[in-house]
Amino acid sequence: xxxxxxxRVDLLIAACGLACGLLLWGFGMVVRTDAVVETRWAPLVxxxxxxxxxxxxxxxxxxxxxVGTVTVVANEFTHGNVLTILMFTDVVYAAVVYGPPASAxxxxxxxxLITVGVTIGxxxxxxxxxxxxxxxxxxxxxxxxxxxxxxxxxxxxxxxAARLRAEQTALLAEMDRTQAVVAERARMARELHDxxxxxxxxxxxxxxxxxxxxxxxxxxxxxxxxxxNSVAGLAEMRRLIGLLRDSSxxxxxxxxxxxxxxDALLDQARTNGSTSGLTFTLDDTREETxxxxxxxxxxxxxxxxxxxxxxxxKHASAGPVAVHLARDAxxxxxxxxxxxxxRPGPRAPGSGAGLVGMRERVALLGGEFEAGPVxxxxxxxxxQVRAVLxxxxxxxxx
Numbered sequence: 001x002x003x004x005x006x007x008r009v010d011l012l013i014a015a016c017g018l019a020c021g022l023l024l025w026g027f028g029m030v031v032r033t034d035a036v037v038e039t040r041w042a043p044l045v046x047x048x049x050x051x052x053x054x055x056x057x058x059x060x061x062x063x064x065x066x067v068g069t070v071t072v073v074a075n076e077f078t079h080g081n082v083l084t085i086l087m088f089t090d091v092v093y094a095a096v097v098y099g100p101p102a103s104a105x106x107x108x109x110x111x112x113l114i115t116v117g118v119t120i121g122x123x124x125x126x127x128x129x130x131x132x133x134x135x136x137x138x139x140x141x142x143x144x145x146x147x148x149x150x151x152x153x154x155x156x157x158x159x160x161a162a163r164l165r166a167e168q169t170a171l172l173a174e175m176d177r178t179q180a181v182v183a184e185r186a187r188m189a190r191e192l193h194d195x196x197x198x199x200x201x202x203x204x205x206x207x208x209x210x211x212x213x214x215x216x217x218x219x220x221x222x223x224x225x226x227x228x229n230s231v232a233g234l235a236e237m238r239r240l241i242g243l244l245r246d247s248s249x250x251x252x253x254x255x256x257x258x259x260x261x262x263d264a265l266l267d268q269a270r271t272n273g274s275t276s277g278l279t280f281t282l283d284d285t286r287e288e289t290x291x292x293x294x295x296x297x298x299x300x301x302x303x304x305x306x307x308x309x310x311x312x313x314k315h316a317s318a319g320p321v322a323v324h325l326a327r328d329a330x331x332x333x334x335x336x337x338x339x340x341x342x343r344p345g346p347r348a349p350g351s352g353a354g355l356v357g358m359r360e361r362v363a364l365l366g367g368e369f370e371a372g373p374v375x376x377x378x379x380x381x382x383x384q385v386r387a388v389l390x391x392x393x394x395x396x397x398x
Contacts, residue, residue: 004059013090014054021047021083031080043084046075050087057094062103065095072141089145096149097156104153108146115139190303190357203229225271232268258298259284262305262323269309269321277318278338280309284325286332293332297389300361301325301334307354308336308385316383317341331367332389340373340383362387 049071053064068091119135266280312321319339326333362369368388373381
């Protein structure tokens, strides 16, 4: 078994204690004049043993305390050395500070009981005030160092706990910051996709048509649609950049789109989808007396319709694209249907980010979302996007 290496501070303390003890012994300075062992060199034995115990005060605190206790008792049978007693007090202190938690709890109580026992024992034996002085001396030698060690250890533990709480708080703050950054990046990605994807899809479709069809009239019409969508896309990009540069802290810009702009959105879709054989209709069954929807709900509904129309321009075969809006006491239902199936002609590539963004928007408001093909009565299928949004704004937990 390999013994632990003594700490250099402990070696320094032990060396200083031994040097001072030898100096006192050399000058003949003793604790008492009468002793059981009268030999002059007898105090050196407890001094050397206590020095050895002092070297392991930090690495083997309980062993040092046990050896030191036996040594300080043996020191009382010689003329004694003050440094032996002083080093014992340091051993008691170190046993509480560096020892295991069980020892740190027990040593102060044990030394306190020893002090009381010694005082009472000498009072019964001598029946004079000198017994109180001996009890006081024993308390200074063993109980006071143990009590001091307990106080120091408690303060260290409190400091460690406070540092750990501070580190945990900093970690939680960093996690919150990271989550906030991720959430903001996701919101920015949704806004960027919803604002620009519609225009870029129309540009891609009409530019492909202009390249594939050798017809000056068709090419001129396609270039007009491309220019219109390019200008609109740039305007949307400027709006998004303005939102990102805005330091006012508003969640949405003042000019956020609402359901009142669906007619213009469908007019744009009719222009972009004219060459694909798509027709667009709006069926809004809401009543004018209905209360105004919260801004986040209106924005989410608008973006869902916008993305659904964009997907129809990209993927739907020729046929009707219908937008349905309905509201009851507690929710707004948005439903967009389009022909399902392959279509001839140019198509714009898709990444699936639109459906993900719509689903995230609905989830943030605590609503319901579904998208996919549904059967018609005539055996065909229709692609349907359906979202149920709360009529009142709610948090995700609500």
